[in-house]
Amino acid sequence: MIGYIGEGESMGKAVIFDLDGTLLNTLDDLADSVNHTLNYFKYPERRKEEVRSFIGGGAKALIKKSLPENVTAEKYEEVLSYFQAYYKKNADKKTGLYPGVKKLVNKLSDENYSIGVVSAKGDIVVKELVESFLGDKVNETLGEKEGIKRKPAPDSILIMMDTLKCKPEETIYVGDSEVDVEAAANAGIKCASVTWGFRDKEDLEKINPLYIADNVQELYELIKG
Structure with missing residues (x-):
């Protein structure tokens, strides 16, 4: 079931996607990298479901939530730096596209939609994975x-809209979290x-999103309006 308002309303010709939990299932590689890092610094590991709930605000938020509360700012920066370097080398070991995503993106491209990806993940890793x-x-x-505010600030989305030369009414953003x-x-x-990403449908419904899609076909129909 698609939950949206304004049935028949056109979504326009630009689609901007989040990456983690939307196009790519990156959970295993992120969880492995988090726990490798925690082990290296002799901190307790995190369960995969914990890491799943921490994803959405970028590496800084992920590591901050994964560490014990009493870690100093200096140690946090050291751990973050180690994690970023390790994950950059191991970002594609278990990561893969969600079912139907490649077909969806290909179809939208063939139908002349402008397609962008905006992510809180490091820019180089985003480009390589995409x-x-x-x-x-x-x-x-x-x-x-550096210099671009992370989501939920609108900066990265606005930059992408400017790059794609699309107007707000011509654009839809697709993501999997409250952020x-x-x-x-x-x-x-x-x-x-x-609903196939890193937040359960029940959690998404609590924030009352304008549209909800349970699978790729529903998302395509929603985009087409």
Whole structure:
């Protein structure tokens, strides 16, 4: 079932996707990298479901939530740096596209939609993963960069809209978390929340997103309006 308001309303010709939990299932590689890092610094490991709930605000938030509360700021920076270096080398060991995603992106591209990816993940890793799994079907990518505020600030989405030369009414953002819903609202565009990612459907419904799609076919129909 698709939960949305304004049936028949056109979504326009630009789709901006979140990456983790939306296009790619990155959970295993993230959890492995988090626990490798925690082990290295002799901190307790985290369960995969814990890591799943921590994803959505970028590496800084992920590591902050994964560490014990009494870690100093200096140690936090050391752990974060180690994690980022390790994950960059191991980001594609178990990661893969969610079922139907490649077909969806190919179809949207063939139908002349402009396609962007905006993620809180590091910019270089975002570009490498998107190129590896989706090739040239994605027009532009943007990950975390110094000087650009992370979601839920609208900055990265607005930059992508400017790059794709699309208007707010022509654009929809697709994500899997409360951060994505808030970021899209802050950017003044519609957001579709998918239920196959890192948040349960019940949790998404609590934040009352404008659109909810349970599978790729529903998402495609929603985008087409």
